[in-house]
Each structure stands twice: as structure tokens, then as C-alpha cells.
Amino acid sequence: MADKQDIRSQRILYSCYAHVSREGEQFIPEHVFGYILSGNQVMYVGDKTYHFKAGDFRFFKKNQLCKFIKQPPPGGEFISLSTRLDRETLWAMSEELNLHADAPYTGDGILLLEPNDLLKNYVASLKPYLNATSDIDKALTELKIKEVIMLLLQTNPELKNVLFDFAEPGKIDLEAYMNENYKYNVSISRFAYLTGRSLATFKRDFERIFHTSPNRWLQQKRLTDAHFLIKEKGWRSSDVYMEVGFKDFSHFSFAFKKAYGVSPSQV
Structure with missing residues (x-):
């Protein structure tokens, strides 16, 4: 229900x-x-x-x-x-x-x-x-x-x-926040807001710290976690994708195969 x-x-x-x-x-x-x-x-x-x-x-x-x-x-x-x-x-x-x-x-x-x-x-x-x-x-x-x-x-x-605190979120440590929260499937604009930045400032600060774009970094971090959970922990691919922050299984499978050359079920 x-x-x-x-x-x-x-x-x-x-x-x-x-x-x-x-x-x-x-x-x-x-x-x-x-x-x-x-x-x-x-x-x-x-x-x-x-x-x-x-x-x-x-x-x-x-x-x-x-x-x-x-x-x-x-x-x-x-x-x-x-x-x-x-x-x-x-x-x-x-x-x-x-x-x-x-x-x-x-x-x-x-x-x-x-x-x-x-x-x-x-x-x-x-x-x-x-x-x-x-x-x-x-x-x-x-x-x-x-x-x-x-x-x-x-x-x-x-x-x-x-x-009764109506202030917007203040600017916080972006690197620490992203490493702690990257598994959440939220938009880049949401991450920007929660770290106290405009979208443009978030992207600029992100690339300065991580030397890549937010979308690329997020996908790679999530795929690395997924590969570890499947190969080392024995998780099923159908259980992994949401755990690491992917919205749907088809997108996860496509990205995984592109990164590792095999589908998640073949690991």
C-alpha cells in the first residue's frame, strides 16, 4: 500500500x-x-x-x-x-x-x-x-x-x-560533503544549494578540487563502488544500482559496461 x-x-x-x-x-x-x-x-x-x-x-x-x-x-x-x-x-x-x-x-x-x-x-x-x-x-x-x-x-x-532560522545554507567544505554524500541520487543544482553555492560557482569549485566535472566524478565514484560490491562482496547487480546512487538499472548497466567492458552480471 x-x-x-x-x-x-x-x-x-x-x-x-x-x-x-x-x-x-x-x-x-x-x-x-x-x-x-x-x-x-x-x-x-x-x-x-x-x-x-x-x-x-x-x-x-x-x-x-x-x-x-x-x-x-x-x-x-x-x-x-x-x-x-x-x-x-x-x-x-x-x-x-x-x-x-x-x-x-x-x-x-x-x-x-x-x-x-x-x-x-x-x-x-x-x-x-x-x-x-x-x-x-x-x-x-x-x-x-x-x-x-x-x-x-x-x-x-x-x-x-x-x-526560525531562514538563512540559506552557508558555504561549506565541498570536497568533504561530496565524498560523504555522492551516493544520493540528487541533481547537481541540489548539491550546489546544499553546499551554499550557485550552480556556476559549484561547478567551478568542483573542477578546481576534483579536476573533472561533477557528473563525470559522480558516475565514476558510483561505478567504482558498484564494481567493488559485486566482485568483492557478492552483491547482485539488481541490488547495487540504487545503493550507489543510480536512478535506474538500464542506465547503470550501460555505464558499467562502458567503463569495465562487461555487464554487471558478468563480473
């Missing part, structure tokens, strides 16, 4: 997967409050691994790349609920309530929140919206977004410095 989501605003997401684990990767463009109703989830961000179970409340910082595994309980479904804390709502609340970041946020990009009655009651209050058979007024959805923001500020005051 695929995602069920609030199509009225696409800001409250109800995910449900039955019987089999689901693996994938995603870019988190905006802050998210999340709750797991059933099953377990493993998330990988940079060099950190996070394990979550049913009943866990989570906070996800925006502008992150992550990989995940969603695991349903035996014979059951993985079910989670997420509320997207969009920039427009946060900006309006900042102006209305005079809420501003007053120091750099230094916490983790993913937080396991302490459970409490306020957060439990908030999740319970969303269920009628998710099960509704007719459209719900947009204003009601916006109130639920504002409500969870206020709850997060009350229960985790330190989040003010991340929720």
Missing part, C-alpha cells in the same frame, strides 16, 4: 506500507514533525544511523539527504504520520509572535523527542482529518501546522533556533 496523504495541502502525510520492508532515499526540503504508529524505521544521515520504533516522536531538520528502511511488524503494516512545517507558516508566525533565532542551532539533524501528553494528544487529534471522506478546509489544516510548531517550542525550546 502506498502513501496516503492530505491532498488538500500536502502538508500532513500518512504513510502506510504492508507486509514488506521499503528502502529508499529522500531529500528533506522543510522541517518535519513525525510519529510512527506501527513498525520500525532505520534512517542514515551522513555517518549517523537512527533507529525508530512505534510510539516514537521525531523532528527532522530541513535541507538533509537521508536513506531509510521502513519495516512493518510481522504480518502487519508500517504506518507513520508526518507534518511538514513549511517556510511560509513559520515566517508568518515569526512576524506575528516576534519569534526569531538568536543563536546558531548546533543539535542533530534528526531528533528523537521525549514523549508527552501534549504531543500524544496532537497526534490523536489528526486522526479524524486523515480518515475524513470529504475535503477539510485549508484554514483548519494550517491551524494544525501552527499547533504542532507551538507544541515543539513549548516542549523543546531549543528548536526555536532551527525553526
Whole structure:
């Protein structure tokens, strides 16, 4: 079963997967409050691994790349609920309530929140919206977004410095970032944004550091990883391509054969 989501605003997401684990990767463009109703989830961000179970409340910082595994309980479904804390709502609340970041946020990009009655009651209050058979007024959805923001500020005051920080990503060490995140299948423009650069500056800095273009470097790094996993670790080619950052198997197979002279299955 695929995602069920609030199509009225696409800001409250109800995910449900039955019987089999689901693996994938995603870019988190905006802050998210999340709750797991059933099953377990493993998330990988940079060099950190996070394990979550049913009943866990989570906070996800925006502008992150992550990989995940969603695991349903035996014979059951993985079910989670997420509320997207969009920039427009946060900006309006900042102006209305005079809420501003007053120091750099230094916490983790993913937080396991302490459970409490306020957060439990908030999740319970969303269920009628998710099960509704007719459209719900947009204003009601916006109130639920504002409500969870206020709850997060009350229960985790330190989040003010991340929720109300509207600055674009600052310029960071490009070499270190790319070596850590090259397996994510995102666009060059996304990598540029996340490293605090315009696309033109990113390409110029990249070629100065790596002495090749971003696309060529990414493909070679991914193919080298794929060859190692198939030859040395015994992975199947059908399992490797997504792991190393290719979007589809046919493109991976073509690039692999061009680089190594044989198809992945012949290694």
C-alpha cells in the first residue's frame, strides 16, 4: 500500500506500507514533525544511523539527504504520520509572535523527542482529518501546522533556533560533503544549494578540487563502488544500482559496461 496523504495541502502525510520492508532515499526540503504508529524505521544521515520504533516522536531538520528502511511488524503494516512545517507558516508566525533565532542551532539533524501528553494528544487529534471522506478546509489544516510548531517550542525550546532560522545554507567544505554524500541520487543544482553555492560557482569549485566535472566524478565514484560490491562482496547487480546512487538499472548497466567492458552480471 502506498502513501496516503492530505491532498488538500500536502502538508500532513500518512504513510502506510504492508507486509514488506521499503528502502529508499529522500531529500528533506522543510522541517518535519513525525510519529510512527506501527513498525520500525532505520534512517542514515551522513555517518549517523537512527533507529525508530512505534510510539516514537521525531523532528527532522530541513535541507538533509537521508536513506531509510521502513519495516512493518510481522504480518502487519508500517504506518507513520508526518507534518511538514513549511517556510511560509513559520515566517508568518515569526512576524506575528516576534519569534526569531538568536543563536546558531548546533543539535542533530534528526531528533528523537521525549514523549508527552501534549504531543500524544496532537497526534490523536489528526486522526479524524486523515480518515475524513470529504475535503477539510485549508484554514483548519494550517491551524494544525501552527499547533504542532507551538507544541515543539513549548516542549523543546531549543528548536526555536532551527525553526526560525531562514538563512540559506552557508558555504561549506565541498570536497568533504561530496565524498560523504555522492551516493544520493540528487541533481547537481541540489548539491550546489546544499553546499551554499550557485550552480556556476559549484561547478567551478568542483573542477578546481576534483579536476573533472561533477557528473563525470559522480558516475565514476558510483561505478567504482558498484564494481567493488559485486566482485568483492557478492552483491547482485539488481541490488547495487540504487545503493550507489543510480536512478535506474538500464542506465547503470550501460555505464558499467562502458567503463569495465562487461555487464554487471558478468563480473
